[in-house]
Amino acid sequence: MIKSILQKIGKKSSLFRTVLKSFNIKYESNNVIIEADQNFDTMKKITKRFFSLES
Numbered sequence: 001m002i003k004s005i006l007q008k009i010g011k012k013s014s015l016f017r018t019v020l021k022s023f024n025i026k027y028e029s030n031n032v033i034i035e036a037d038q039n040f041d042t043m044k045k046i047t048k049r050f051f052s053l054e055s
Contacts, residue, residue, distance in 0.1 A: 004014045021039040025032065
């Protein structure tokens with residue numbers, strides 16, 4: 001989710017919400033290793049919204 005705000009003085013700021021908290025990418029001996037940590041707070045919110053939708 002991206003939320004952009006344009007302030008009266010012309011500054012623009014953006015808030016990004018993702019399901020991933022951080023990435024760690026390593027390259028060792030011709031192998032690419034990607035580690036990612038989940039952002040559990042966002043996952044809980046998304047899951048709660050998804051399952052609360054009425055059909």
